[in-house]
Amino acid sequence: MRGQLLATLRGPETRASTAPVPANAEFLGIRLTLGTVLRPHPATSIVDGYVPFPVTDSGRVVIGGEAWEAPTYDNVEQFVRRLRDAGLLVRPRRGIDDHIAGHPEGRPSSRTLQRRYRTITGLSQTAVTQIDRVNAAATMLRHGRDWRGVVETLGYFDQAHLAHALRRYVGHTARELQAGDATVSFLYKICPRPGS
Known part of the structure; x- marks a missing residue:
């Protein structure tokens, strides 16, 4: 309205x-x-x-x-x-990983750490890693990088693996991203390799 x-x-x-x-x-x-x-x-x-x-x-x-x-x-x-x-x-005063692991009872189990991470972020660590990686892939493709280079740089198995991730998390194909035809919000420029 x-x-x-x-x-x-x-x-x-x-x-x-x-x-x-x-x-x-x-x-x-x-x-x-x-x-x-x-x-x-x-x-x-x-x-x-x-x-x-x-x-x-x-x-x-x-x-x-x-x-x-x-x-x-x-x-x-x-x-x-x-x-x-x-x-x-x-937000946690320390980084998420430090906040999750830093408890007086000692080092919690990996299952407990995963549960705490999901409680704080709403997502699993695996999902966050996948989203960061596909954002990096989409950014690289929008900047003219060939899909083969994206696959190699970011550790996708092959073109199909990259295509599946792009469809799921970005909603566009590599070709659409390279051509600039895709309207995508919240893509941000990050390091070519997530976590670095």
Whole structure:
């Protein structure tokens, strides 16, 4: 609807999805780092989903029972800082892996570590690795790299393995990405090899 403000929190996604884009719509996205949580919405509760936030008549966004000034390009950093200062936006003080492993009872089992990781991020470590790798592949393809080089650099078994990952996580083929025909949001430039 023209002039209407909508605010949502999207969860981590395990597959490519499409979003409707009405004519003349403007979007502002705030991408949270892996492990960052907006209370009271843990990542596990919104995997492949979203939570709509109410918007007041005066255009304020209601989060955690309080009405906040809607973020704009000019105030987005202050918006995030205010949410953090109010205790609504939290993330582990140490890295995710350190947070998961650092417990006084000693080194937990690998199964316990996996469960803690999923609890914090909403995804398994394997899924996160696959998503990082396919983002790197998509970025390389968009920058003109041949699929053979992508397969070799990122450790895919073959073209079919790469194609399957691209369809699942990005929703486009290597050819579409190379031709620039694919509209893809949230692709970001990362190191050619995830984790490096």
